[in-house]
Amino acid sequence: MNDLLAIPCVLMRGGTSKGPFFLASDLPANTGERDQILLSVMGSGHPLQIDGIGGGNPVTSKVAIVGPSSVPNADVDYLFAQVRVDQQLVDTSPNCGNMLAAVGPFAIEAGLVPARGDKTLVRIHNVNTGKLIDAEVPTPGGSVSYLGDATIDGVPGRAAPIALSFMDAAGARTGQLFPTGNALDIIDGVPTTCIDCAMPMILIEAHSMGVSGLETSAQLNADKALLARLEDLRIKAGERMGLGNVRNQVTPKPVLLSRASSGGDLNVRYFMPHQCHPSLATTGAVGIATACISDGTVASLLIGKKTPPLQLSIEHPSGRLDVRLSEKDGKIVAGILRTARRLFEGQVFAKPAKQIDCAA
Template identity: 80%
Template sequence: MNDLMSIPCVLMRGGTSKGPFFLSSDLPSNSAERDVILLSLMGSGHPLQIDGIGGGNPVTSKVAIVGPSSIAGADVDYLFAQIRIDQQLVDTSPNCGNMLAAVGPFAIEAGLVAATGPLTRVRIHNVNTGKLIEAEVPTPGGKVAYLGDAAIDGVPGLAAPIALTFMDAAGARTGKLFPTGNARDRIDGVDVTCIDCAMPMVLVEAEAVGVSGYETAADLNSNDALLKRLKHLRLEAGRLMGMGDVSNQVTPKPVLISKPRNGGDLNVRYFMPDECHPSLATTGAVGIATACISEGTIASSLIGKHTPPVILSLEHPSGHLDVKLDSREGKVVAGILRTARRLFEGHVFAKPLGSIVRAA
């Protein structure tokens, strides 16, 4: 195997996502070379990612790159990469809050951050968005604990709780909470809310596009007419939000919303962007919850007026995700409970740069 590139790697589950974690020093600093290597080791360009370690689904085709912080006030840098499956494309424009849940544990075990007692706070600079997130990681006896009694919908079993706090998530990509200048816009006769908070999204009331919003992810993924319409809405929303042509980007994410059915505050179906998430992205939950407390959005019109501090429960295909919203120094901060697990460590193998030919 000496003709292949050997790269140290830790496979981790973060929240409801999974993917390889790398130290930034173990990958090329040149982004083009780095991306070619990531496509090779993940096996992109094939629906099963059969020639790599990708899982053939957007939630298992993700990469986290972690290194020393490049800014004051943070402990580590975290760069997230969404690796497309059928296409040989790497998108580093968004953050991923589920993978984020494993950044703290990875950083501690990699020696980037020292454990400080039974609970270690890791200040994470998300390079994609320039935003700061605090993670509280259980470290009894100075070691990361993965076993515990916390449960999150979309992941079987129990694990140690990891508390994430998003500090001022507004304008993660565009610099504005409402990039169009409006809490509500109209695209092709459909009312939408274009919001950029932790993740750029376009919120659409499900009934406005001919579905109930209570369908399973599989049912929505088989609805070709719906997927085509959502694609058109998100492309137009991207232009309205000042993001240009987003056809080769995964943002803004389309989100169907409807009234709750199972004791929550809002029912959601989150797309990534061409496939419905089996549960809900953490960053998506932050943005959706923020839309719920923002006057004039289609989300706030469904649930009524809510003011921080408040906990909002979002129903998704696998259960619920709760978001705690509070205000700090005039800015909204969002807290979410996640879990993570270290799955394996070793080396992953990629083809040498000179031998890799991207699919047309």
């Protein structure tokens, strides 16, 4: 008899990320047992995740857990888990907006939400942050369609568009847009903006760190002195933001800002937090755009404060990401276009918890 655990799973690309999607009912309710299974599934603790299905990179070591909504006015619950590549750690403190793009299609095809006409609106409750996000999924003929003409930088080819609307993303972790009470803080002599909007982040002008902000991800990842300094600032910012000791958390995320070089509004390099993202996190884009319309932030001081409604174009290492900002009932709504694709479905095999080497 097979002594491994067989768990139903769908591998999906969401935006510029990729990872397994599970129904909540197929995983243990106990958090510790669930996390041990995720570590085994992904193969964490090895740089290549050779004993699992993770891709050896933070953007391909992500997990989505989806189930019926536990709150009113939502269709489904979505719990995101960032599974560390190099360590046996599972962090469920942040949301992931790229994986979020695949939640709607997954929920419809899993029978959690019925298709409604040519486009189906799926209201998603992100369990990590308690926030609601609307996803508009193409469902011509009552079935999810992944084929279309939409393109997003960082993903080759074309696909069906999925429109995401983040409803009042401010205070996702801390309950405050600026958890330190300030739009601008000086940490170790460096002007920073500690912002919590869709994702807790620390925004820094690139020149303050001795770089231009136009470097490639590989160049920045090779700058060990820069990475060490960013980590030191991140840990100190986490304390100021009320997040406690963030050494084993992936938030807040450090972000380097500079002036746009290719016709956009702003150029960014987003860290995850110990590697530079090859493009840009969707949640990161929401927070960065919100900083651009807020007085006194590193972003608005760099490019001049913007006023909604507007569309901001944020340049990143793989191209650009556009964010539409508007106001509804006195709150900011951020809209982003993403794509997704179902890659395979079946069973993934995990070691029983007692067989997992937690020292790997």
